[in-house]
Amino acid sequence: MSHQLKIPWVIKYRPRKVEDVINQEEAKSKVLEWLKKWPNVTKKALLFYGPPGCGKTSLVEAISNEFGYELLEMNASDFRRKEDIERVAVRASTMQSLFASGKKKLILLDEVDGVANKEDVGGLEAIEHLVKVTKVPIIMTANNPWDQKLRILRDIAEFVQFRKLEKRDLMKLLHRICNAENLHCDEDALDYIVSRAEGDARAAINDLQAVGEGFGEVTLERAKAILRPRDKERDPFETLKLLFSSRYAWQARNALSQSQLDYEQLKLWLEENIPHQYTDMEDVLRAYEALSKSDIYLGRIVKSGDWDLLVYAMDLMTVGVALAAINNPRDKDKWTKYTFPQRISxxxxxxxxxxxxxxxxxxxxxxxxxxxxxxxxxxxxxxxxxxxxxxxxxxxxxxxxxxxxxxxxxxxxxxxxxxxxxxxxxxxxxxxxxxxxxxxxxxxxxxxxxxxxxxxxxxxxxxxxxxxxxxxxxx
Ligand SMILES: Nc1ncnc2c1ncn2[C@@H]1O[C@H](COP(=O)(O)OP(=O)(O)OP(=O)(O)O)[C@@H](O)[C@H]1O
Ligand SMILES: [Mg+2]
Incomplete structure (x- = not known):
């Protein structure tokens, strides 16, 4: 095997078809029926809810892929401004009627529980409005839609429950990946990985990659040595410390792959903390440049669906930032008090x-x-x-x-x-x-x-x- 970087397995092995989504049969048949009937349905939106990493977003993507829907996707962070949502609504509903030959469209509002924040009432109102006027099916996802502030969602959307994945589901998933990657996997190692994941397929797959990629085998010994014994993942502060102190590319990549943060969140944390860690002006700029380029790639990925770019985007964000301290490399190990990204706090x-x-x-x-x-x-x-x-x-x-x-x-x-x-x-x-x-x-x-x-x-x-x-x- 070469040293070439590979795409994260959670992306590489995303379900492409509905049948690839494991053990959500009830949800699947509900959605497919609803879509078939649309717009002759009681509610023009569905809300998928369930624990992290059980296939909510994956199922929407699989459906759009398999049945040829164009996916108009918005994340909760985009909902904050009413105009943003309205722009999507108008675009979707007008384009649908303009181009009769165009692709069918499907709107995905991912992680809507993110708008539970009191300040974001505008976002909820916009969602309500969007559902009212839409000419396109809408699917929302959430981990916890039961917050009082989200009550309106129960009126406008039909709720579809996703189950926490069982141990055997996750085992099946990991076996599939091991086969595809030509990885020899010890059963007890997979068992160890799966028990730590607590039903979260994303966590299990990330762990499998961390242990197996580039080694050709997954053993319990290696799993125990590489994966952190107790917590599933590193918190943001540990992630930053590990990333900044990395001296090799693989260390920097590891910092992200075993982090609680996804790359969008990591971006915010880095944006906030680069100038805390690095003191040399040029180093700081170099780091920010890597970060902003990575941002551009991420934007292109979202627009084009060209996931090959993700490798570069992730590398810029991790390796690029970690290796930016050229003038003052001592900064890398400097004790630093990291602060919450202002945008989050x-x-x-x-x-x-x-x-x-x-x-x-x-x-x-x-x-x-x-x-x-x-x-x-x-x-x-x-x-x-x-x-x-x-x-x-x-x-x-x-x-x-x-x-x-x-x-x-x-x-x-x-x-x-x-x-x-x-x-x-x-x-x-x-x-x-x-x-x-x-x-x-x-x-x-x-x-x-x-x-x-x-x-x-x-x-x-x-x-x-x-x-x-x-x-x-x-x-
Ligand atoms: N039911 C499933 N069948 C097959 N793969 C799955 C399933 N659930 C999750 N995965 C895998 O885990 C990854 C994360 O899944 P997904 O993004 O669908 O989670 P989610 O339910 O939307 O979680 P979150 O609430 O955190 O957004 C996917 O890339 C996919 O590879
Ligand atoms: Mg999701």
């Missing part, structure tokens, strides 16, 4: 932050002659690193770009004050010049007023250009 602020982020992206896009989404994915992370590590430069940039205090806060986090202090100094200077000018002749006044901001602006333009060429160059 400050839920109530999220909505506001989101729209400020949009505004910020629009400003950047205009200055850099690029799209707002590129500004968001490519430029914001790098800018964030700069704002954290170089307040003086950040202040100049903020003035040059005309950023608001809120925007500065988003970019700088706790470092905001340092930037604002410097910002005020420059502002005062400009004001002083202006009032001096007022005392002089009208002509002089105008010149002064024009001149100062102009030169500042000119400088900043150059700086943003540099910033841009940095992103471009290595892009």
């Amino acid at each position: 400050i839920m109530s602020k999220l909505k506001e932050v989101r729209s400020v982020r949009e505004d910020l992206a629009t400003i950047l896009a205009k200055h850099l002659h690029t799209s707002a989404s590129t500004a968001k994915s490519d430029v914001l992370p790098i800018l964030k690193a700069m704002f954290v590590s170089n307040p003086e430069y950040a202040a100049k940039l903020a003035i040059g770009l005309g950023l608001s205090e809120k925007m500065i806060e988003i970019l700088a986090g706790t470092n905001k004050q340092a930037i604002l202090d410097y910002y005020r100094k420059v502002e005062e200077l400009l004001e002083k010049k202006a009032s001096e000018a007022l005392a002089g002749t009208k002509k002089l006044k105008q010149e002064m007023k024009k001149e100062k901001p102009e030169t500042e602006k000119g400088k900043e333009k150059k700086n943003t250009k540099d910033l841009f060429s940095f992103t471009k160059k290595s892009g």
Whole structure:
């Protein structure tokens, strides 16, 4: 076997057909019947609920794959803004009627229990509205739909229960994979892996890959040595520590494969913590660059369904970030107090932050002659690193770009004050010049007023250009 990286097995062995989804027979026949009758159904949406890793999302994907539906997919994190959902609704319902020959469509609202947050009432209302107007079948998934705040879902959707997978289901699944991978597996090793998984197929498959990939066999001894004895997975803090301290690519990959975090979550944790771990400016930028490129790949995967890219996306996020500390490699082992991603911990602020982020992206896009989404994915992370590590430069940039205090806060986090202090100094200077000018002749006044901001602006333009060429160059 070569050293070439392989795709995660949870992706590689995703059920492609309905019959590949193990032991959810009742759910399967319910869905298929409902789809056949649609739109002559009592409820235009279904809600799949059940424990993690039992096949909810997989079944929706298998159905769309097998029966030729185009899947319009949204994750809970997208539901926060009512407009987002409405955009999907409008798109789905209009496109369906426009192109009679086009593919049938199916809307997947994944992990809707994520909107249980009080601040997200708008999201729930939008879902309700979407179900009301939809011309396309909607399937939602959730682990726990019984939260009082989610009561409305019971009115608008028919609930379909998914069962926790049994030990023998998981054994069957692992055997299948072992065969396909040409892996020799000891029964007691599989048994060990399965008992730890507690019905979660995702956990079981990840563990199997961690133990078996590249070794050609799975033994109990290896399983015990490699897998963590008690917890199923590493928590976010352990994950970060392991990832940052990695010296080899495989160590960095391992950090993710045995983590509680999925790659979307890991992205948020890294975005937040890179500047805590790394101190050298260039190292920080290198890490952010890997992260934002990985983000671009992930975006393409979602759009195109081309999972081959995932390998690169994951590598950029793990290996790319771990090996970014070139100037100051000692940082890798530095004790670091990691913080929760702001986007996760400050839920109530999220909505506001989101729209400020949009505004910020629009400003950047205009200055850099690029799209707002590129500004968001490519430029914001790098800018964030700069704002954290170089307040003086950040202040100049903020003035040059005309950023608001809120925007500065988003970019700088706790470092905001340092930037604002410097910002005020420059502002005062400009004001002083202006009032001096007022005392002089009208002509002089105008010149002064024009001149100062102009030169500042000119400088900043150059700086943003540099910033841009940095992103471009290595892009
Ligand atoms: N019933 C099943 N049959 C076959 N494979 C399964 C089944 N359930 C899960 N898997 C495997 O586990 C992985 C995760 O499953 P899936 O994404 O469907 O979980 P889920 O039920 O949506 O969990 P979550 O609630 O965490 O989103 C899939 O990639 C698939 O390989
Ligand atoms: Mg799921």
